[in-house]
Amino acid sequence: MNLKKELNTILFVFCMFSVIFGVLCVVFAEEFAVAVPYIIGALVVIDGIYTLIKYFLRKDIALPNNFALAQGLINIVLGILILLSTEFFATAFGIFVAICLLVYGLFQLNMCVNFMKTSKLYIYDLIESILLIVFAILLLIFSGEAIAIVITIMGAGMIVIGVYIAVKSIIQNKKLDEEDTQIVETTVVKDDDNKNNNKSDNANNE
Numbered sequence: 001m002n003l004k005k006e007l008n009t010i011l012f013v014f015c016m017f018s019v020i021f022g023v024l025c026v027v028f029a030e031e032f033a034v035a036v037p038y039i040i041g042a043l044v045v046i047d048g049i050y051t052l053i054k055y056f057l058r059k060d061i062a063l064p065n066n067f068a069l070a071q072g073l074i075n076i077v078l079g080i081l082i083l084l085s086t087e088f089f090a091t092a093f094g095i096f097v098a099i100c101l102l103v104y105g106l107f108q109l110n111m112c113v114n115f116m117k118t119s120k121l122y123i124y125d126l127i128e129s130i131l132l133i134v135f136a137i138l139l140l141i142f143s144g145e146a147i148a149i150v151i152t153i154m155g156a157g158m159i160v161i162g163v164y165i166a167v168k169s170i171i172q173n174k175k176l177d178e179e180d181t182q183i184v185e186t187t188v189v190k191d192d193d194n195k196n197n198n199k200s201d202n203a204n205n206e
Contacts, residue, residue: 011169018162025155033148037089041082048075087144094146098139105132 025032051072082089108129139146 008169008173011165015162015166015169018158018165022155022158022160022162025151025158029148029152029155032151033090033145034086036147036151037082037086037093041079041086041089043079044075044082045079048072048077048079051075090147091144094139094143094149097146097150098136098143101132101139102136105129105136109133 049072051068055068055072106129108125112126112129139149142149
């Protein structure tokens with residue numbers, strides 16, 4: 001397998017995975033949203049247990065690291081709380097993400113308003129900041145569905161990326177094939193010209 005075919009195979013697999021996973025995220029967004037808090041809670045508990053194991057099995061007993069002990073205990077308690085209150089965690093996650101987006105959108109909006117007095121190049125940033133603020137407000141209103149919304153947007157983005165890369169690769173491969181064909185045709189014409197010239201030279205010498 002040459003390099004071109006190998007790259008095409010890798011791109012094909014990536015595009016297929018991206019599109020399939022994106023479709024699954026869009027179709028089963030609510031199911032994934034239910035599973036996410038459990039996954040996060042389990043991972044936090046596992047991290048806490050791992051931190052405690054490292055703390056008690058460390059060799060430098062003479063130098064106690066109380067921060068590692070506290071971190072392990074806090075992670076275990078936090079993970080258990082997440083597992084026991086998944087709906088609250090989902091709502092809190094939505095509120096947290098919405099507040100972060102709202103603060104960022106307002107900050108960017110303020111910068112755009114200030115810079116637009118001297119330049120018109122910030123119109124796209126202004127539109128982006130307004131969309132971010134609107135999305136943040138909607139996320140605050142529907143904070144309980146925030147995880148499902150984020151998963152849906154992520155899935156749609158993966159579908160777009162997969163399709164875009166696939167189309168781009170097909171167009172690029174066609175251009176490369178056309179260039180290769182032109183190079184081969186040019187080479188054949190040059191070889192024919194060289195053969196004809198050699199025959200003419202041999203005839204003249206005779």
